[in-house]
Amino acid sequence: MRTYTLMLITTAVMAAPAVAQDVKVPINLPEPKEGQYVHQAPSVDDLMTDESINPELRKVILKGRDMFMNTQQFRGKYVFNDMNCKTCHMGEGRLNWSGPVWPAATTLPDYRGKNKHVNSLEERIAGCFAYSMNGQPPAYGSDDMLALAAYHQWLARKAPVYEKNIAGRGFRHLGNKIPEGVSYEKGQAVYEANCAICHGADGQGQKKDGKVVFPPLWGDGAYNWGAGMTRIFTAASFIKNNMPLSKPGSLTDDEAWNVAWFINSHERPQDPRYTGDARETREQFIGFHKHTRYGTEVNGKVLGQHDNTGGKPFLKPANLKPRTFE
């Protein structure tokens, strides 16, 4: 067991101003497996005090970090839902077990089944814009893209290149096999007891003065049907290690699976790869969608069978290009 200092946000956030207190919360995070590389990503303090970093580079990294933490400043340009990058990649994208982002800087270029070609770091970042943020990425090679890439690469400082056996990478430690007996009803009960207080009984999260305090889990403000988090196993592992925010690691594996199933049984903006038919799109991307409920019937309706792109006026970002080397 590790002890961790967390900001505990009082539950009556919306009624009263948020009160933050420092509390010690025990967290049951998995231990690294033998032989795994364990990374300590550098902090902003490290960045500010490292004299070997050119001041101009420091500026660019800080800009990338600011984009990562407050991506909502680009709402209507790059982002069309209520997410910031740090909403899922918690702890500034540095935290093991919460999808640390730096491995993309040390393991790419590599082939990705999701778009069936060799991807660069910029393309990986673009993927989270297109799906998780229901948006469109900054142009490749632009100042904004450079800043984000610089932040990722700097977080990877001193990590071995092309080492793939990384402790706490991604959200997949529960494995990808959905256990028997998982159900909407069981998930709903876990949700009501542990999650609704922050994310809302209707899953729409909570805003204060127009700013997102607790992000939505479904609906137009949430990640779209092509996002990695729609995979039940991804959501289950994320939830197990990071939620409820005040008590990460406190749910049983079974509770995490059921609540992930429940959340991902709800509607959200269309998958940018939509062909016009959700069942067909599911089949076309079955390697991905076999882990989601998209294109299957839930409570009498086929999930994803709609033209709703959420807050954005297009389906697929124009700058997500295929690539071939023929």
Ligand code: HEC
């Ligand atoms: C809705 C949740 C969510 C949001 C918001 C989100 N991501 Fe992700 N991101 C994911 C998931 C899920 C994965 C895949 C993790 C896995 O493989 O288990 C991922 C993976 C990544 C990776 C690859 C990490 C690796 O291990 O190679 C990078 C880089 C990344 N995201 C960057 C971003 C950036 C930049 C933003 C903001 C523009 C962002 N993400 C927003 C969910 C999110």
Ligand code: HEC
């Ligand atoms: C104390 C408030 C709180 C509770 C309780 C809580 N969450 Fe969260 N949740 C948050 C916050 C805040 C974030 C965004 C994290 C950040 O920005 O650092 C988040 C992020 C998430 C995300 C990823 C982002 C998104 O909107 O899709 C998911 C999924 C999630 N929570 C699911 C759950 C589930 C399931 C439960 C119940 C088991 C739960 N949460 C309980 C506050 C809470």
